[in-house]
Amino acid sequence: MPVQVEQARPKGIRLPPSGWTLAVLLALYIFTGLIGHDPWKNDDALTIGVIHEMVATGNWLMPGLAGQPYPDDPLYYWVGATSSWLLSWLLPVHDAARLASGLFTLLALGFIFLAARELHDREQATAAPLLLAGSIGFLFHAHEAQPMLATLTAHTAAYWSLALLDRKPLRGAVCFGVALGLGFLANGLAPMLPLLPVAAFAVWRSANRQRLALLLLGSLLLAGVLGGWWLAFLFLAAPAYLAGLLQSELTQLGINVQPLLNLRELLLMLPWYAWPAFPLAGWTLWAKRRQLTSISLALPIFAFVVSLVIVGVTLGARSVPALLLLPPLVLLAVPGVNSLRRGAANAFDWFGMITFSLFALLAWIGWSAMVFGWPERLARQAVRLQPGFVGHFGLLASGFAVLATLLWCWLIATSVRSPMRGIMHWMAGLTLFWLLIVTLWMPWIDYGKTYRHASAALARALPEKRDCIAGVNLSDAIVASLDYFDGIRTVAASPSDHRKCELLLIHGTANESGVSVAGGWRQIWEGGRPAERRESEKLHLYRRELKKSAIPGK
Template identity: 50%
Template sequence: MPGLPRTLKLPPSGWTLAGLLAFYILAGLFGHDPWKTEDVIHLAVARDFLDPGHGLGLSLAGQPFLAGPLYYWSAALTGKLFGWLLPIHDALRLASGLWTALTLTAVYYTGRELYGQDSAAASPLLLAGSFGLLVRAHEAQPMLLLLAAVSLLLLAASLLTRKPGAAALLAMASLALAGLGCGLAGLLPLLVLFLPVALLQAQPRLSLLPLGLSLVGGSLLLLGCGLLLAKLAPLWLDAWLLREWTLFATPPRYLSDLYGLLGMLPWFSWPLLPLAGWSLWQQRRQWRTPAILLPLTLLLALLLLLPLTLSAKETTAILLLPPLALLATPGVLSLRRGAANAFDWFSGMAFSVFAILLWVGWSAMIFGWPERLARRAVELEPGFQGRFDPFFFGLALLVSLWWIWTLPGLPRSPYRSLIRWTAGLATAWLLTVSLWLPWIDYGKSYRKLAATLAAQMPDRKGCIAELNLGDAQRASFAYFERLRFTPLDGDGHTHCRWLLVQGHSRTELNPPGRGWQRVWEGNRPGDRKERFRLYRRSAD
C-alpha cells in the first residue's frame, strides 16, 4: 500500500493490486500476543512441532489434539523458516497470511474468467473488504485453509470448459487441502459440490473426465498422506479417524445451524450481500449465464451443506464469502452514480471518523486525556497502564498520513468507492492493532498470568494434573511457559504432584478429594468469571 502514486490508475492491476492486497493481508498479522480462544490454541499446537523429536501427530500441552494436520504443518514450516526474524507466534501466524493470499489469488483469477480482465480486480477487493474475513484472516485459523480450498474449486469450475487439465489439477488440490486441513467435515461438502459443478457446464458429459481425474488424484494424495501418518504417527491417526467418524455419525442440528448462518450473514458479509442482490437484479434476465449461475449455485449449495458437517460459527461462515464476492463483482462496478458516490462518501467519512476516535482513545490511554475516556479504559481493564511505543506510534502515524493523502487522490472510476472501502477497512484495522495493541493484549493475553502461575512451581517435577481446564487456557499456559497437563482419571485421581483447577464458583474450584493444599489462586485482570487455583499434595 505505501508508495501508491497520487493519481492511481484504475482498475488496479499488477503490482498496484498486489500491494493493495498485501497491505490488507499483513495489516495486523504481526505484533500481538497469541489471543484467547482459537488463536492461541492453534499457535500452541503448531509450536509443538518445533520441539525436538516431535512427530507428525498433533498435540496440545502434552495431550493429543485431533484435527486436520495440514494447517499446523504449514504454520510449523513458516515458524521454522522465519522464527529467527520474527517472534515465534508471528512466524507461525504467517501461515494464515499465505493461505489468505492463495484465496485472494484464486478469487481474482475466477473473477477474470467469469467477468473479464477489467472486472477481475473487484472480486478479491470485495472479499478483502468484507467484515467477516477481517479478524479471521489475521489470526491462526485452520478454516482459512478450507477457504482456500473452496476458492480453488470455484476457479476450477470456471476453467472446466476452457482449460479442463488445469481445472482437474485445481479441483484435485482443493480436495486434498480440504481433507488434510479439516477432515471429513471439510471434505464432504466439496465432494458434493462436484455434482453442480459438472451439471452447470455447457456440455456436462465433457466435464466428467477432468472431474473424475481430480477425484482420483485427490484420493491418491489423501491416501499417501494417510499412509505416511500410519507409519509415523499410528496412534494419533487412529484417534483422529475415530473422532472424525464419531462426529460424522452424530446427527447434526441442521435447522438451528442453518438459521445461525442465515442470521449472521447480513452483517458478517457486509457489504457483499446488498451488492450481490443488486447484481442479481441487474442481470435477472441473464441469470442463466455462467457468470451468475455458477457462483449463485455454489453459494446456495454451500449454505445448505455446511450445517450438515460444520456448526454455525463465524469461522464457518467465511466459506460463503468467495462465491458471494464473485456475485457482487458486477454489482459494485455497475452502481448508479448516486449510489456509487454515496458509497464512496460513506467509506471516506466512516473510516476517517473511526481513525480519529482511535487516536483520541490512544491519547486517553497514554496521556490521560480526555480524562473520562481514560477512566473508562481503566474500568474495562483494571490495572492497565498505557506506555508509549515509538515503533507502533510511527507506524500508525505513517498509515494515517497515507490515508489523508489518498482521500482526494483517487480518480473517478467504478472502482473508486470499492478501493476506498477496502483500503479504509485495512487502515482502520492496522490503526486498531497499532494504537490499541497494549490494551487489547492486556485483556486477551495470558502471558502475565502464565508467568505468575509458573512462578508458584519453581521446583515442579513430573506432571501437572488439570481439572476443568479449557483448551484456550491449556494452550496459553503451554505456549507461554511450556507447561504440560495431564487429565484426572475417571475416579478423579492422579499421581501428579500439582493440580490446576479452573472454575467460576468456589465449588468448581475445589479439588476432587482430600490431600491437596491450596498454593495459589488468580485470574486475568478484569476477568472475574474465569478463576484458577493451584494445589499441591499436602503430603509433600
C-alpha cells in the same frame, strides 16, 4: 483581460486499481498485525501450541499439544512449523507461525481474482479480492493462526478450477484435484464436501459433459492420492492416532441436532459478516435477474446454497466455518459493483468514507487517552478495563499511523469517479482502521488477551518438586498457552478422578466445575488475565495436603 488558468485537481490512483496499487493495499492489509503480539486465547493460542509442539519435538507426522496427541489435519501446522523453523533466527515461534495465515490469505485473494476473471472479465475481477478482504468477518480470522484459512484457499482455488473447465479442461481438472486433496489435509472431509456437488453442477452445465465427467473422476483420484498418503503413513506408524482422527471426522460428519436453527443463525450473521459482499450479491440477483441461468451467475448461486446447507448441518453456525460462504458470495457480488446505480454507489462510497474517518478519529482519541491520559474519563475507562496497563509513546508506531492517516486523507480527496470507488474506499478504510489498531492499540489489546503474565505467576507458585498437575475445565487454548510460555503441562482429569495428582488446576470455581476440594485440598494460588475479575474466569491452583499419619515416622 487576464487569462484564468484552471487549477489542476490532484491526480489520484487509477480505478480500478492497477496491479501494484492493489498489491500494496492488500499486502498492508494481510501482513500488518501478524507479528508483534503474543498468542491469544481460543484458536490463535491453540494452533500456535500445536505448531510449537511440532517444532520442539520434530514429530511432523502426528500433531500434538502439550505432550499429548491432538488428532487434527496437518497442512496448516506444517506450513506454520516450516516458517517457524526457517525464521527461528529472527522471530519467536508464535510470530513466525502466524505468517502461514498471511500466505494462505494471499493465495486465497489471488485465486478469487482468477476465478472472477474467468467467470466475468478482467476489469470486474479486481473487485473480487477487495470484496473478500473487505468482508468484516474475514478480518477477524485473517490475522490469527487459523487452519480454516488453508481450507478457504482450497475453496477459492477450486472455484477457479471449475470456472476454467470449459476453456482448459485438463488444467482445470488437475487444479481441482490438487485443491480438493490439499483442502482435505487442511481441515478434513466435512469442509470440502460442498465442492463435490458444485463440481457436478459445473460438469452438468458444460457442453462436453462426458469428457469433463471422466476428468472429474480423475481429479477425485488425484485428491485421494494427495490426501491419502498421510493417512497411509499414520496407518503404518500410529494406528491409534489414526483411529482417533477418523472418529473425529465421523463426529464432524454427523448431522447437527439443530440444522434449521444453524441455517437461520448463519443467514442472520451474513449481513454484517459478509458486508459489503452480501448486499452487492443481493443487488446482482435483482439487476441481472434475466441472466441468472448463465454459468457466471448460476455457479456461485448454486455454490452458496450448497455451502450454506452443508456448513450449517455439519460445521454449525460459527464464525470460523462461515468463512467458506464468502467465496461464492464474492463471485456473485462482483457484477453488482459496476451495475450499482449512481445514487446507491455514491451513498455506499460516502458511508465508507465517513465510517472509517470516524473510526480513525476514535482510534486516535483512544490512543491519546491510553498514552497521555486525555481525555481523562476515557483514560480511566481504559485502565478499568485493563488494570495495571501503562501506555508508552512509540515514535515508530505513531509515525506509521500518522502516515497511514495522511494517505487516507489523500486518497479520499483525489479518487477519480468510478463504479469501483466505493469498494476501493471501503477496503482502504478498513485497512487504515486495522493499521491504526495495530500500531496504536496493540499493546493495550495484547496486555489483556495474553496469558503470558498469568502463566508466569502460576509458574512461580508451583513447588519446585512436584509430580503432576491435574487439569479440570481447562480449554485447549489455556493448555497450549501454559505450555508455550512456561512449559507447564497438565494431565487432563474429570471432576471425579482429579485426585491422581498432588496439584490440581481448575479454570473457574470448584463448585461450578463439579470438583470437590474438601478433605485435604488447599488453594495456594489464583490468577488470570487482567480483565478476568470474576472467580469463574480465573485459574485456581490447589495442593493436596498429606495427613500427618500418612507421613513416615509420624
